Amino acid sequence: MTEKNKDSEGLIFDYSQDVRAGFIVENMLPGSVFTPNNSFEIMDFVRQSNNDNLSIIPFGGGTRKNFGMPPIRYDTALDMSELNAVINHNPDDLTISVQAGITLDSLQAVLLEHGQFLPISAPLSHLTTIGGILASDSNGPIKWRYGHFRDLVIGMKFFNSEGSIIKTGGNVVKNVTGYDTAKLHIGALGTLGIISEVSMRLMPKPRVNNTVVAQFGNMKLATSVSKAIFHSSVMPLALSIFTGNVANRLGVSANTENVFLAVNIVGGPDSVERQQKELLQFCFAGDSNDFKILTFLETGSFWQKLTDFGWEDSSPSLSIVRVSTDFSKIDKLMNYLFKIQFEDRLNIELILNPGYGTIDIHWIGQTSQIDLEKFTKSFKETIRFLRSQSERVIIESCPSSIKREINVWGEIPDGFPLMRSIKEQYDPNVIFNPGRFVDGI
Incomplete structure (x- = not known):
């Protein structure tokens, strides 16, 4: 049942259990939900919340609602869905x-x-x-x-x-x-x-939008070809490397033993054809054992599915970690991950983006199906190793209990004092998403 109340400023808050349940963050339920229809209502709402020292967590689509550390308090969810023009x-x-x-x-x-x-x-x-x-x-x-x-x-x-x-x-x-x-x-x-x-x-919008998906026998072959592409005249819109179970879920291949390289090429017909030929030459020279070419409609669906991997409600990853690193260290990182996957009997899948040096590591499974204490120990050891070898490691998703033992952001980055001083200037009472960002701001 809807339980809406209008305050002294004429703002309408929803206190019903069903509505508030849609805005749970790290198992915390907001006291109310406010959905503004215009900027003036945001202005009045924020001013009133600040005067009453009530915390605000802004909501868009809720796809990253558990990203960051758990909030230290949670009074009102600010639902921005009506401001969509x-x-x-x-x-x-x-x-x-x-x-x-x-x-x-x-x-x-x-x-x-x-x-x-x-x-x-x-x-x-x-x-x-x-x-x-x-x-x-x-x-x-x-x-x-x-x-x-x-x-x-x-x-x-x-x-x-x-x-x-x-x-x-x-x-x-x-x-x-x-x-x-x-x-x-x-x-x-x-x-x-x-x-x-x-x-x-x-x-x-590009006139032609194709994707080449090539299979390789191991990660080293795939990363070598990606380096060759990086130093060539091919200018991809996107380039990703991913492991076999990712490919299987995307419907690209049932061969879960191989590693896959996907390259998105866009432009005019002649440009795409030239780049595609050059790309296939790199794949053949790199011992690709199979490939397929996705055209316009297939390409859009493929890249969205790859981007969605691990975030869908139907099959979410148990944990997702993004590593920013020098790809010269890729072999050492891969060897460690394959080792713990075997020793701890974990299902780990990888999506690499060599163009900007990130690796998305997905631990596959559900909390109800694992020994959480054993997993937490293995996960913490892995994060420590990754942070010792990488520029930055951010835990994008993990069971809430783990966040009590490890900081998802890692070390405080250079230049952070500037961010803290701006926080003190813009939000001295710490009402915006309190405690969720780096160093608890």
Whole structure:
């Protein structure tokens, strides 16, 4: 039953058990849910929450709701789903401004009508929102050619804890005033403020969009070919390497013993044909034992499924860890992971993105089917090893009990004092997502 109450400011909060249950974070239930219909309601809500010292956890599609450390308090869930409009689209300038609650799929559908697209990918794109992607720094494999999402953001509006709206940048590419301030919110998990609007630059939709998926007998062969591609004239939109059980779930192959290399090539017909021929030469020279070419419709579905791997409610990974590392260390890391997989009888699958040096490690299984104490011990030892060998290791998903024993963020990064000082300026009462980001801010 719906239990909605209007406060003295005219804001409507939902206190019903059924609604609040949809916003559980790390087994914590919010006291209420607030769903604004416009920026003025956000302003009043944030100002009132700050005055009453009530904590806020912003929600987009809820796809990363358990990312980060558990909150130290959780009074209200801020549901941004109704703020999902396109504010301004200038096709000639290849720019767009949107409300933060618009989903990635909805945005791409609007852009497709104009032959344009936003060159990013993220898990569960039918649910995940632009604001959520930015706050969690959630990136899929489409980053090789066009870079990080932060490089596409040209402006932003957000609310600080006083309810004041702050505007950075603009809605045209040449206006970059305040751009660095906007960058601070990317990956800050909503701890610096509530992102309400985002302006971005776009790209023309490629005329041809193909993917080559090649099979190799081992990881070393696949990574060697990826290095050859990196130093060639081939310019992929995306390039990923993944293990056999990932391929099996994607429907690419039933051969779970092989390692797979997928390369997304886009452009005009002649350019794609030339790059595809060069790519296949690398695969043959690298002892690829099989390959297939996916055309336009197959390509879109394939890359979204790969991006979704481990995040779907139907088959979530037990734990997901993203490692940023120098790929010269790949053999040492792989040997360790294969060793613990055998010794601890764990099912570990890998997705590598050599173009920007990340490895996504998935522990497959369900909490109810494992010895959690044994798994926790093995997992902690693995994280310690990975952090000793890598630039950065972030635990993106794991059982809540493990977060009581290990910090998902790892060591405090260089430059973090600046982030803390900005946190103190924008949110001195620590009401935004308290305790969830690096060093408990």
